[in-house]
Amino acid sequence: MEFNLEEKYVEYGKKVRDFAQKEFTRALIEKCDNDEHYPEELRVKTYNEGIMDFTDPWKVLIGIEELCSVDESLGVAATTPYFGVEVLMLFGSDYIKEKYLAEVSKGKAIMGLAVTEPGGGSDVAGLTTTATPDGTHYLMNGGKMFITNGTIADYFVLLARTSNEEKRHHGLSCFLVESSWEGFTANKLKGKMGVRATDTAELILSNVKVPKENLIGEEGKGFNYIMTFFNISRIYVAAQGLGVAKGAINKAMEIVKAKGPGYASQESIQFAISEMATRLEAARLLTYKAATFLFNFNPNPTLTSMAKYYAAETAVFCTEKALEITGLEGLNSQLERFLRDAKILEIWEGTSEIEKLVVARNLLKEGKVS
Ligand SMILES: Cc1cc2nc3c(=O)[nH]c(=O)nc-3n(C[C@H](O)[C@H](O)[C@H](O)COP(=O)(O)OP(=O)(O)OC[C@H]3O[C@@H](n4cnc5c(N)ncnc54)[C@H](O)[C@@H]3O)c2cc1C
Incomplete structure (x- = not known):
């Protein structure tokens, strides 16, 4: 049994800690906390300096720990642009990986993951947003609540109901939804108690046309993927x-x-x-x-x-x-x-x-x- 971290992780932790101590200035921390401001420049710097190394999950874990030890709010804001990428990596088609995952990996696009609804977040199988097949598309209608990166993300992994099954969770499917599509609205939620550097929003989906190729994995498997x-x-x-x-x-x-x-x-x-x-x-x-x-x-x-x-x-x-x-x-x-x-x-x-x-x-x- 070995309890010491390998030297490469000790060094990585130090690199991340030094980055946070330099970049998470008191002025930036207070501006983000007071004004509920999302630190876009910090996101870019974090990407450019290779702070989140997704090739090694231990580095991601240690990196998050070190960033949050200096400031949780900025630490989360700097690392959530990738929120949900694992769903694309594990279950996305080649099309989705090439079109969307590649952009996020290059730091050119921001992700979000939308499951929670105004009616509740714990009972995932009870969600009511629908995606109804309509020719080459699904028509999506409903709403999501408390979604991180809601007003700043380009893409969302979104869980919606595609059928009404006796076992409610069997009727759910995951989609890649672009925030630029017609019928998609995001309203920033203000006045949070904490993590005020992070962007939180409600999403409204009104007849959003989601191309069939934007279904992630198989229909009806969304609950398992999430x-x-x-x-x-x-x-x-x-x-x-x-x-x-x-x-x-x-x-x-x-x-x-x-x-x-x-x-x-x-x-x-x-x-x-x-x-x-x-x-x-x-x-x-x-x-x-x-x-x-x-x-x-x-x-x-x-x-x-x-x-x-x-x-x-x-x-x-x-x-x-x-x-x-x-x-x-x-x-x-x-x-x-x-x-x-x-x-x-x-x-x-x-x-x-x-x-x-x-x-x-x-x-x-x-x-x-x-
Ligand atoms: C700042 C912020 C960011 C968030 N970001 C995201 C995001 O990016 N994507 C996303 O999908 N969601 C996000 N959420 C939503 C979050 O995941 C939900 O708030 C959480 O899952 C709880 O859901 P709820 O708030 O609807 O509370 P509810 O599910 O309504 O629960 C209310 C209370 O009842 C308790 N409860 C519920 N069911 C049971 C049970 N069966 N037994 C005992 N107790 C129970 C809960 O523990 C809780 O205390 C975010 C929330 C916040 C506040």
Whole structure:
């Protein structure tokens, strides 16, 4: 058993951390947070400097962790232009890969993935947006809610209902939808609590003509494709949580030490530091174990859901504790924003409740834990 990262990953992590420390300036962080501004220049720089290396998923994981340890909001904004590419890589036709994936890979186009609807996100099989065959096209009607990159993405992987089956999830299909098409509208949602550098929108689809060649994979398999995608993206959300927790603990210790030895030696402060660091270590071990299964093409959804919810809850726990032990200095540092940003980790890609249900149902099926 080996717990140390290979040297190439240690070096990669340092490269990403140096990039974030240089580019995530206080001014940029505050502008994006105050004005809900999407940092397009940062997206381009991140691409040009090869910060997200999709040829190696470990680099993606470590890169996300390091970026989010400096600032979650900018870290996510810089890495979500590729949101959903795995669906194209795994299930897209050659046509879709050549026309769309190639543009995204060259940094020339932005992606989004639209599943959640105004009626709810957890019950994916209950979605109501329809795609009805109409000659050489499907006619798409409905609406999506809380979609990241909603007003800035060029392309969306979009899940819609193509038939009404007894088993609701059998009637869903995935499509590649261009935001420039007639009938497609995106309205930016403002006033979010956190991750305010990211663009979030509602999408309205009104008789959007989607060419048949833009169906991803097979009709009726969309639910499975999206669940496969969540088993990948949940690992990366867990990595966001590790980054936030690490950043919060380090900032808290900096402030505690600056308050002097008398403050740092208090038992309650030391208990808090110990609890935060222990949870981070446990979350990282769980995340890296789940990632090892996934990256070896043997995903373990139970471990993935455990990692996602535990790392997310760890991020929230650590940001709260960090604020508690740093008092006014903490509030005036960037820790207040760390807490606001952390909360979304318990929501997107499956809420903590949904992850816990996945874990329990899988365990009950097996009837034992290992
Ligand atoms: C900033 C932001 C960005 C997002 N980006 C995207 C995106 O890019 N693409 C996308 O498709 N979606 C996106 N989402 C949506 C996100 O995935 C959903 O918010 C999430 O899945 C929860 O869905 P919901 O908000 O509709 O809540 P609901 O599903 O209505 O759930 C409400 C509450 O009930 C609980 N609950 C629901 N069902 C059960 C159950 N069976 N048992 C116990 N508890 C339950 C939930 O845990 C939650 O606490 C984003 C959301 C936000 C806030």
